[in-house]
Amino acid sequence: MLTIKNLHVSVDGKPILNGIDLNINAGEVHAIMGPNGSGKSTLANVLAGREHYQVTAGSVAYKGLDLLDMEPEIRAREGVFLAFQYPVEIPGVTNLYLLKASVNAIRKHNHVDELNAVEFLKLIKEKVALVEMHEDFLYRPINEGFSGGEKKRNEILQMLLLQPTLSILDETDSGLDIDALKIVAKGVNTVRGDARAMLVVTHYQRLLDYIVPDVVHVLHNGAIVRSGDKSLALELEREGYGWIEARAAAQP
Amino acid sequence: MNPTTEPYLTQYQARADTLPGRRVNWLQAQRRAGLARFTQVGFPTQRDEDWRYTTVKPITVKKFHGLNAAAESAEFAESAEHADLQAALDAMQIKGLQSHRLVFVDGVFAAQWSHSQSALGVPSEGVTVAPLAQVLEQNPHWIEQAFGSVKPDKAHGFTALNNAYSQDGVVVLLAENARPTTPVEMLFVSCAPNGCAQPRNIIIAGAASKVQLIERYVSVNGKPARDKNSAAACTFTNSSTEIVVGETAEVDYYLVQTQSQAAYHVCGVWARQARGSRFSCRTITLGGALVRNDLGVELAGEQAHCDMFGLYHLSGAQHVDNHTTMLHCAENCSSREWYKGVLEQRSRAVFHGRIKVAPGAQKTNAAQTNNNLLLSAHAEIDSKPQLEIYADDVQCSHGATVGQLDADALFYLRARGLDEAAAGEMLRVAFVNDVLNQIAIDELKQTLETMLAARLTGNRLSSHP
Numbered sequence: 001m002l003t004i005k006n007l008h009v010s011v012d013g014k015p016i017l018n019g020i021d022l023n024i025n026a027g028e029v030h031a032i033m034g035p036n037g038s039g040k041s042t043l044a045n046v047l048a049g050r051e052h053y054q055v056t057a058g059s060v061a062y063k064g065l066d067l068l069d070m071e072p073e074i075r076a077r078e079g080v081f082l083a084f085q086y087p088v089e090i091p092g093v094t095n096l097y098l099l100k101a102s103v104n105a106i107r108k109h110n111h112v113d114e115l116n117a118v119e120f121l122k123l124i125k126e127k128v129a130l131v132e133m134h135e136d137f138l139y140r141p142i143n144e145g146f147s148g149g150e151k152k153r154n155e156i157l158q159m160l161l162l163q164p165t166l167s168i169l170d171e172t173d174s175g176l177d178i179d180a181l182k183i184v185a186k187g188v189n190t191v192r193g194d195a196r197a198m199l200v201v202t203h204y205q206r207l208l209d210y211i212v213p214d215v216v217h218v219l220h221n222g223a224i225v226r227s228g229d230k231s232l233a234l235e236l237e238r239e240g241y242g243w244i245e246a247r248a249a250a251q252p
Numbered sequence: 253m254n255p256t257t258e259p260y261l262t263q264y265q266a267r268a269d270t271l272p273g274r275r276v277n278w279l280q281a282q283r284r285a286g287l288a289r290f291t292q293v294g295f296p297t298q299r300d301e302d303w304r305y306t307t308v309k310p311i312t313v314k315k316f317h318g319l320n321a322a323a324e325s326a327e328f329a330e331s332a333e334h335a336d337l338q339a340a341l342d343a344m345q346i347k348g349l350q351s352h353r354l355v356f357v358d359g360v361f362a363a364q365w366s367h368s369q370s371a372l373g374v375p376s377e378g379v380t381v382a383p384l385a386q387v388l389e390q391n392p393h394w395i396e397q398a399f400g401s402v403k404p405d406k407a408h409g410f411t412a413l414n415n416a417y418s419q420d421g422v423v424v425l426l427a428e429n430a431r432p433t434t435p436v437e438m439l440f441v442s443c444a445p446n447g448c449a450q451p452r453n454i455i456i457a458g459a460a461s462k463v464q465l466i467e468r469y470v471s472v473n474g475k476p477a478r479d480k481n482s483a484a485a486c487t488f489t490n491s492s493t494e495i496v497v498g499e500t501a502e503v504d505y506y507l508v509q510t511q512s513q514a515a516y517h518v519c520g521v522w523a524r525q526a527r528g529s530r531f532s533c534r535t536i537t538l539g540g541a542l543v544r545n546d547l548g549v550e551l552a553g554e555q556a557h558c559d560m561f562g563l564y565h566l567s568g569a570q571h572v573d574n575h576t577t578m579l580h581c582a583e584n585c586s587s588r589e590w591y592k593g594v595l596e597q598r599s600r601a602v603f604h605g606r607i608k609v610a611p612g613a614q615k616t617n618a619a620q621t622n623n624n625l626l627l628s629a630h631a632e633i634d635s636k637p638q639l640e641i642y643a644d645d646v647q648c649s650h651g652a653t654v655g656q657l658d659a660d661a662l663f664y665l666r667a668r669g670l671d672e673a674a675a676g677e678m679l680r681v682a683f684v685n686d687v688l689n690q691i692a693i694d695e696l697k698q699t700l701e702t703m704l705a706a707r708l709t710g711n712r713l714s715s716h717p
Contacts, residue, residue: 048667051659076669088664092682092689098668101678105669141686158668 001026001197002047002067002166007058009039009046009222016042018222019058024166029198031208033233034219035241040201041085043219044170047199048082049075062166076102077109079165083155083172090142095154098142099124099161106162127160131187148175156187167191168199173207185210205237220244256312257294257409261287263317264416271419273388279418282400286407286415295409302408305602305634306573310542311516316448316488337443340472341365344510349695351437351466352381354422358442358487359449361385361420369434378430379463384452385420394425398456402494402522404548410518411546414450414492421452421491426461426501435464435693442487442515443472453493457501459526464504464693467493469519471512471539488516495523495531499553502530504692510703511539513568520546527553527582534690535562535591536700537572538707548577551585551613562591563687565707566599566631573602578620580613580646589620592687594680594708595631606638609646616646624654625683677709684708 002024009017016039024030034040046053047060049072060067067075090098103123104114115123128135131153143151152172159167169188173181188211192198200211208216208230216232217224225244226232264287273279295312296303341355354372355365361383363372370376373386380394387394399418403411422438440451457463473485489511497503507521517540525531537543549558564572578587593601603622624633637650657679665675684704691697 050663050667071671072663072666073669073671073675076667082667084664084667088658088661090661090664090679090682092685093678098665098678101670101674102668105671105674109669141682162669 001063002199003061005059005061007043007046007060008056009042010054010056011042011052015056016053016222017046020222020224022217022224024197024199026197027194028214029192029200029211031200031202031213031216031233032219033202033205033216033236035245036203038219039222040203040219041170042222044082044085044168044199044201047075047168048072048080073105074109076162077106081159081162081164081167083152083159083167083169085170085172085174087143087151087155089144089146091144093142094139095142096124096138099138099158102158103161124161127157130160130190131157132183133157149177149180152176152184153180153187156184159191160187163191165195166197166199168201170201171203172200173202173204181207182210205233208233218244254294257290259315260413261291271417272385273392273418276388276392278396279388279392279399283416283418286412286418289407289412290409290416293409293412300408302575302604305604306542306544306571308518308542308544311488311518314486314488315446317444317446337441337472338365341441344470344472346437346466346695346699349437349693350434352379352432352434353437353439354381354383355439355441356420356449356451358444358447359420359440359451359489362441365439375425375427377432378427378461379432379436380423380425381436382423383420384418384423384454387423388418395423395454395456398494398496399454400494402496402524402550403492403520404522408546410490411492411520414452414490414520417450418452419450421454421493423453424455424463424465426455426457426463428458428460428498430458430461430463432463435466437466437468440467440469440489440491441472442469442489442511443485444487445485446487447485448488448490451489451491453491455493455495455503457495457497457503459498460500461498462502464506466506466508466693466696467521468508469511469515469517469539471515485512486514486516487511490518492520493522495521497523497525497529497531497556499526500528501526504532505534506691506693506696507533507535507545508696508700509535509537509539509543509545513539513541513570515540517543518546519544520548522548522550523558524550524552525556525558528555529553530557530559532559533561534687535560535574537562537564537566537574538703540570540572542571544573544575546575546577548579549587550579550581551587552581554582554584556582556585558585558587559690560587560589561687561690562593562603563684564591564593564601565596565684565704566593566601567596567707568599569597570599571601572599573604575602575604577606577608578618580607580609580616580618582613584615585613586617587619589618590687591622592624592684593622593633594625594627594683595633596627598628598630600632601634603633603635603652604638605636605650606640607648607650608640609643609648611642613643614645616643616648618646618648620650622652623683624652625680626654626656627680680708681705
């Protein structure tokens with residue numbers, strides 16, 4: 001579903017990703033772990049199409065399409081979803097308003113009839129219940145005054161609603177207490193399926209107790225230095241990231 | 253001889269004998285003082301610091317017909333031909349709003365479109381609503397104390413001219429504890445080409461009373477309107493409103509400007525707040541070629557609070573100058589000022605926010621914010637805070653921002669499938685919505701939301717929930 005080849009990315013002329021190779025098949029959940037500054041969030045943002053990241057080399061194929069050539073909204077409509085590490089507060093637009101506009105933009109792109117207000121409300125209320133949010137949140141301005149946990153749950157709510165083919169979770173676990181983490185994981189797990197894939201970016205192993213990955217990659221200095229199964233995450237938890245840095249230092 | 257004031261003085265001399273309440277001594281004294289002041293200072297120029305960013309030349313070089321046009325227009329309104337005006341007014345109604353409504357066409361009271369829960373000048377629910385001319389003729393003592401007492405002594409030429417006329421407008425009297433269930437709506441219609449109106453309003457809110465007031469300025473094409481292709485009439489309105497807010501009274505006031513882009517409006521609003529009162533003032537400016545809003549609030553009694561919100565959306569070559577003065581004269585008062593504007597094309601906005609904390613006004617808490625969204629390289633905003641603090645135990649803050657749409661927010665919306673244009677529209681609507689959400693009258697809020705959504709999005713989003 002997603003094939004990343006030799007991806008090099010710079011920000012303001014400074015190289016951040018130095019040749020990423022990654023292949024994610026439908027049905028798989030991949031976790032990207034790594035210390036701060038290793039390039040995890042850059043990878044997530046480049047895939048979603050954020051501006052001011054310069055791709056200097058490499059390619060990304062998504063469902064056989066050139067992902068890097070697509071505008072962010074086209075990626076979204078084609079089923080790519082980024083759960084933001086720092087969801088943006090937008091005072092003045094209600095959650096509901098955005099969610100409906102979003103669902104219908106995607107449906108329209110895919111030649112599916114747009115939902116009317118009644119159909120949409122029925123759908124969204126089911127999803128709200130899944131992430132154990134109060135319906136009041138729908139009528140509040142997007143993320144304004146939300147706690148960290150509420151913002152993250154709101155991201156998952158959007159994911160549940162949009163049913164993306166490829167979900168990218170950028171440190172969705174950061175700032176969550178264990179109860180919120182469980183709710184988020186439960187939501188994420190309902191989106192898993194044979195036709196879908198997921199890239200979970202996280203600093204800590206904790207999230208992976210609840211969203212069990214098929215493959216774990218360790219990112220360091222903008223490159224994948226090791227890949228393995230879920231036990232790799234436990235190893236990192238036990239040993240910390242120090243040994244990677246030590247090994248990188250030993251093998252320049 | 254001053255060539256800009258001369259036509260106005262000539263017109264005044266011709267009309268002075270027809271003004272209402274000519275036997276009321278205190279009123280005549282105020283008119284004479286206004287005329288003397290106007291003769292002395294004339295119209296302000298950009299040499300005057302308070303008018304540095306706004307030139308009134310577009311007004312003073314034109315020949316407006318003053319009260320003659322108003323008289324003509326009253327005849328017009330009464331004629332069989334006013335069907336167009338009736339239809340235009342119907343279209344401008346705030347949908348679903350029940351109100352005490354007084355309508356003025358080119359400054360002249362239009363009884364046929366006005367209505368109140370009871371006869372004008374007769375109290376209902378403790379509120380008395382009447383045209384100023386009627387009060388000046390029949391019950392001048394109702395307003396003797398308050399009339400002219402809230403306006404600044406050193407008025408600029410426009411205010412002085414308005415004082416000289418003191419012809420007609422709205423009088424609202426609220427008895428102690430009066431809490432009318434419907435808002436009072438003051439609707440000023442500019443109609444006759446080159447017509448000039450000088451409304452004068454006074455609102456006296458008794459102790460512990462509570463009221464919602466809407467002061468609206470709209471344009472309707474005058475006689476040539478029957479020719480649907482005719483351009484909007486060029487009109488001039490020089491309005492003045494005084495509001496006396498009694499002890500612990502709550503006054504929720506809306507100033508809504510939606511005139512045509514050929515209308516000129518110099519608008520003065522002055523309020524004085526007694527102890528424990530609350531005054532909320534929301535100024536929404538969408539129309540007009542040149543609009544100057546002078547808002548002055550005096551927190552005269554302890555523990556009074558004032559909210560002053562403003563919103564402007566300008567396009568074309570519109571010029572809007574919001575000039576605010578918040579005078580903290582007593583201890584433990586608070587004020588919050590928040591103006592937001594969206595500027596397109598070659599439009600220009602001025603925000604001048606003055607906060608003055610008088611000696612002894614300790615524990616003052618005053619905040620002022622002005623946020624602007626500039627959507628064109630040719631638009632301009634001049635934002636100027638002016639803090640004068642003569643007390644030592646106060647909290648005052650001010651801040652202004654000028655910017656384009658937030659790139660992070662744009663990306664967030666695009667990452668949810670909205671194209672760039674739709675995301676931009678949503679953010680422009682969002683920018684104004686948080687001020688619109690401060691509007692407590694639902695019908696007014698919805699009318700303005702619809703109006704703004706259409707302006708900011710070309711109707712793309714207005715059909716959404």
